[in-house]
Amino acid sequence: MSNRSTRARIGRRVMVHTPVGGSRSVMMGAVAAVTLATLVTGCGGKSQDHPSSSAAGNPAIGKLPQATTFANLKNVAKDSGADAAGNGTVAHPTAAVPVSATPGGPPVATLPDKELGGPTWVPVVETKPGWQRVLLPSRPNGATGWIPAGKMHTAHSPYVVKVDTSARRLSLLKSGQSLGTWTVAVGAPKTPTPAGRTFIMASLAPAKATYSPLILPVGAHSESLDTFGGGPGTVAFHGWPQKSVFGQAVTHGCIRVPADALQQLAKVPLGTPVSISN
Amino acid sequence: MRKHLKYGAIVGALAAPVAVAAIVVPSASATGGGTASSAFGISASGLLTIPQTPSVSSGAQPSTKSVASLPHNPLVQLSVLRTKAVSGHSEASVVDLKIAKAAISPKAVLSAKLITATCDGGAGSSRLVDVRLAGHAIQAGASPNSRITVPVQGLGGVQVTVNKQVHNADGTTTITGLELAVQALGKSQVIAISSATCAGAPAAPGEAPRPSPVPSDLPVTG
Structure with missing residues (x-):
C-alpha cells in the first residue's frame, strides 16, 4: 500500500501554490516539503491520516x-x-x-x-x-x-458531470437534462487535468476555507505530480476566490469552478460519474 | 380395464426412475432461502417424484453441476443436464431429451435437442431447439408462459408450458424452459425441464443520497 509518507520521498517533486493562482515548484526533503506544503498551500489544509485496515473479521x-x-x-x-x-x-x-x-x-x-x-x-x-x-x-x-x-x-445517481478541458467547460446533467454549463479553470499544460472516466469521491468542508468552502475530490490523480501539498495528487472540484481564473488552464490538475457551479455540484451524490475529455 | 392397465403401465414406468434418481441425487437441495439463486435440470411431482436434478444454489457449493445422463429408465432419457447458480444469476440446460418413449408408444411424447432457462437479475429467458410434443413442433421463440395442449393417445390432453416465468413471493423469479402437465389416474403429474430462479430485479435502486460534507480537508491539486 502506498501512502503520502512513502510517496513524498526525498528529492521528489512537490508542488505548492497560493490562492491567487500563482504556483511554484520546489525541490526539497520529504519532511520539510510536507510540513511547508501543509502550512502554505492554498489548495488544501492538513492531509488526511487514512484509516488502517477496517477489514475486521477477515x-x-x-x-x-x-x-x-x-x-x-x-x-x-x-x-x-x-x-x-x-x-x-x-x-x-x-x-x-x-x-x-x-x-x-x-x-x-x-x-x-x-x-x-x-x-x-x-x-x-x-x-x-x-x-x-x-x-x-x-x-x-x-x-x-x-x-x-x-x-x-x-x-x-441520475447525475453526470462532464468536463471538456480544451473548451474549459463543465456541464452538469440530471436524468439527461442539462442543469448548467460553466466556464472553469483546468490544469496547466505541464500539470494537466487527467482525461478519462472518474467519479466524485468525497465532499469535504475545510475548517479554514482558504480558497473554497467545499472540496469535492474525485477518483483521479495528477499524472504529472506524484504528490501535491502533502496529499497524493488527488484531483478535485472546488471554488476559487478570483473569477479571472475561469476559462484558463492554470491549475495543477484540479478543476476550479464558479460558486454557483460548486453549489450545484454539492448536491451530486458521491460515486457519480465524471467524464473528463480533452 | 384396458385403460387401467395402460395407466398402470404409465405409472409403473413413471415410478421406475424415482428410485434411480433418488440414488443419483439423494435429496433435492433447498432453493436457498432469501434471495439466493438456484437452478435444476429436471424435476417431477405428482404420481412420480423426481428430485430436482442436478440442483444448485448460490448459497452452496459447488455453484455448477453437470450430470451426463440419468440412469437407464423407460421414461426419461437425456444426454446432459447442466446447472449453475451464483448471486443474481442462474441457468439450466438439458440436451437430447426424450420423455415417455417406451411407456406410451414407440414415438416420444416429448423430445427436444436442447431446452435452456436463464435468469439474470430477475429477468429470464429460455431457449428451445427442435422440441416436439407428440410429433408437433413447438415454437422455439415462444413468448413467456406460452401454453399448448396436445392430445396424446393413452394420456388425453398433455399440456405444455414453454418459457414459463413466475414471480415468487420472496421477490425471486423462476424461469422454466418447459413444463409438461398431464392428468393420470385423476391426479396431476408435472415434469419441469430446465428451471432457473434468481433474485428479483435490483434494477430500481433508490436514488443515491445527497452527500453531507465532512469537516475535513485534503491537499488536492488546486
Missing part, C-alpha cells in the same frame, strides 16, 4: 492494500471506458470488501467502507453474473476492480 483481506485515494494499486484492471457515463448505478460497501482484478479472481485489494472520513461510494461500470466492476479511487488512473455482487448497497 484477516485474509486485512493484509491487502486498501483502495483509497492514497494507494497505488498493482495488478488491477484498467477501465476500458466503453460507456463513459455508465448507467448511474453507484455502490457503497457497508464493510470492507475484497477487490479482484477479474470476476472470481483472487482479491488484490480491499475497498474500505469509508473514504476521507465519509462513506465510500463508487460507480458500477460493468456487471457480470455474481460480480460488479467498479471504478476505484486509487492510482493508477482508471483503476477498476471486481467485487462480489451483494456485498455493496447500490443506489442510482
